[in-house]
Amino acid sequence: MGIFSCNSEHSIIACDPYNKKQWKKKNNNKKKKSQVPINETSPIRRFDYSDLEAGTDGFSAESFLGKGSHGSVYRAVLEQGSLVVAVKKMSSGDGNGDVEIEILSRIRSPLFVNILGFSLDCGGNKLIVVEFMGNGSLFELLHSESRRPPRWAVRVRLAVQIAEAVAVLHSSKPPVIHRDIKSSNVLIDGKFNARLGDFGLALRGNVEDVRVRGTPPAGTLGYIDPGYVVPENLSPKSDVFSFGILLLEIISGRNAIDLNYSPSSVVDWALPKIKHGEFMELCDARIGAPPGGVSVVRKLGVLAARCVSSVAEKRPAMEEVVERLRVVNKAMSESSLTLEESYWANEERIREFDGMLDDSIEGSFKSPRQGIRRTLSVRNRRRVSSIQTRMNSMKDQTSSIVGDRVNRSNSIGSTYEIKFGGSDTSFFHDRLWRARMKKGVTVRMPAVKLSRSRSLDNQRGYVFQLVRKSSNGNRGLDELKQSSCSILLNKEVFSSTEKL
Numbered sequence: 319m320g321i322f323s324c325n326s327e328h329s330i331i332a333c334d335p336y337n338k339k340q341w342k343k344k345n346n347n348k349k350k351k352s353q354v355p356i357n358e359t360s361p362i363r364r365f366d367y368s369d370l371e372a373g374t375d376g377f378s379a380e381s382f383l384g385k386g387s388h389g390s391v392y393r394a395v396l397e398q399g400s401l402v403v404a405v406k407k408m409s410s411g412d413g414n415g416d417v418e419i420e421i422l423s424r425i426r427s428p429l430f431v432n433i434l435g436f437s438l439d440c441g442g443n444k445l446i447v448v449e450f451m452g453n454g455s456l457f458e459l460l461h462s463e464s465r466r467p468p469r470w471a472v473r474v475r476l477a478v479q480i481a482e483a484v485a486v487l488h489s490s491k492p493p494v495i496h497r498d499i500k501s502s503n504v505l506i507d508g509k510f511n512a513r514l515g516d517f518g519l520a521l522r523g524n525v526e527d528v529r530v531r532g533t534p535p536a537g538t539l540g541y542i543d544p545g546y547v548v549p550e551n552l553s554p555k556s557d558v559f560s561f562g563i564l565l566l567e568i569i570s571g572r573n574a575i576d577l578n579y580s581p582s583s584v585v586d587w588a589l590p591k592i593k594h595g596e597f598m599e600l601c602d603a604r605i606g607a608p609p610g611g612v613s614v615v616r617k618l619g620v621l622a623a624r625c626v627s628s629v630a631e632k633r634p635a636m637e638e639v640v641e642r643l644r645v646v647n648k649a650m651s652e653s654s655l656t657l658e659e660s661y662w663a664n665e666e667r668i669r670e671f672d673g674m675l676d677d678s679i680e681g682s683f684k685s686p687r688q689g690i691r692r693t694l695s696v697r698n699r700r701r702v703s704s705i706q707t708r709m710n711s712m713k714d715q716t717s718s719i720v721g722d723r724v725n726r727s728n729s730i731g732s733t734y735e736i737k738f739g740g741s742d743t744s745f746f747h748d749r750l751w752r753a754r755m756k757k758g759v760t761v762r763m764p765a766v767k768l769s770r771s772r773s774l775d776n777q778r779g780y781v782f783q784l785v786r787k788s789s790n791g792n793r794g795l796d797e798l799k800q801s802s803c804s805i806l807l808n809k810e811v812f813s814s815t816e817k818l
């Protein structure tokens with residue numbers, strides 16, 4: 319039986335002498351290390367080390383993205399700025415890079431952080447080049463104090479995508495078991511989609527395979543299946559266990575293991591609450607109840623509890639997890655669609671929302687010159703019973719968001735850019751938007767577009783600065799409507815960004 323070694327919050331690997339020898343032999347074999355296991359048809363390429371060095375400014379602190387147990391990760395800008403990648407500089411002698419290259423060169427999916435290629439430095443150490451994920455890791459998203467915690471709609475959507483990624487692995491032939499599913503291995507791409515990454519511990523093959531059976535248990539403390547203590551116990555259900563922990567983390571915003579709490583393990587903390595039906599206590603206190611209320615939390619909590627069952631056979635297969643999460647996702651989006659949630663759905667979809675608000679808002683405007691102030695109101699208060707088909711219908715029709723619903727209507731008039739400022743910066747907490755706002759650049763706010771409506775028409779020549787008055791954590795038009803936002807005018811900027 320293996321001895322567990324643990325490196326703080328990082329991955330742990332259990333070794334027995336036989337395998338230790340095997341791994342050592344593999345890693346000491348320089349010739350072998352430089353032979354990247356790719357075949358003729360592999361989609362991955364070999365990058366020049368000098369290009370990676372130049373693209374990261376000599377692996378400078380500015381390009382540094384983070385450090386894991388297997389090395390450091392850098393952002394590299396290549397090919398005259400047309401290609402942005404992440405470069406994983408593996409610690410010398412780390413065999414996980416080989417595993418990652420081998421697995422990722424065989425399976426690709428938009429749900430993964432895909433490999434683009436590799437490189438070797440002059441010492442023969444491996445560098446892996448993977449897709450760059452512009453929005454950091456799920457761990458940072460959930461736990462960073464400097465970012466606003468993601469809303470429910472975002473959390474459930476990300477959970478669906480992670481589950482789908484794991485299901486793709488398990489259903490591939492032969493199956494792949496990731497063995498290190500955790501929030502820091504889920505990265506968020508530029509469109510705010512979850513991507514499963516870090517395949518350094520993954521195993522490809524059927525559980526009966528000698529190679530799989532001969533590989534010592536590995537994973538991360540807090541996420542690893544407690545039943546996976548000998549190689550023979552490995553199955554896709556170990557990934558299901560880790561996913562269950564991740565789901566509890568997503569629901570509660572709690573770390574898998576947090577010594578500030580008692581009990582420190584999120585499972586030990588959550589399971590009694592689920593058992594006693596105290597579902598709302600699972601919710602991340604920073605965001606409160608989800609749209610759909612207790613029924614949604616119950617579904618999520620019960621699913622997570624099944625995933626972390628101590629009996630592996632009782633855990634659902636990943637396909638079932640995906641199905642159940644999709645149901646929750648659908649139920650939630652039918653309960654309510656706030657503007658911010660729509661925004662988080664992803665930027666591309668939001669672009670499709672363009673024009674939706676035409677004819678739906680009249681402003682509360684205070685002109686610096688005239689000193690006139692009017693109350694913001696939502697003009698069109700029609701409600702529809704369902705928003706089920708909203709995404710499909712957006713491509714060919716323009717719509718309007720009214721309250722928390724989407725109505726289809728004909729778009730009228732043109733729209734204006736909005737300059738953010740003042741207290742409104744908290745409205746969007748996406749890192750990118752914040753960065754842009756910090757720089758004082760005028761950005762287009764996708765969720766609130768103002769038509770050249772009656773109230774605006776005679777006030778052309780201004781940029782509208784949205785000032786949120788609500789102190790209860792504005793979450794979108796629904797609250798925008800209720801909290802009587804006002805819009806201030808700023809002539810100078812508007813004149814250069816008048817029309818979209």
Ligand SMILES: Nc1ncnc2c1ncn2[C@@H]1O[C@H](COP(=O)(O)OP(=O)(O)OP(=O)(O)O)[C@@H](O)[C@H]1O
Pocket residue numbers: 327328329383384385386387388389390391404431448449450451452454455498502503505515516
């Ligand atoms: N493709 C990527 N794009 C952008 N940032 C990345 C990418 N891959 C990793 N990072 C950043 O680098 C950090 C370190 O990643 P890495 O995968 O090496 O370690 P980890 O997952 O945090 O820890 P461990 O190695 O213990 O699993 C991540 O937390 C993330 O912030």
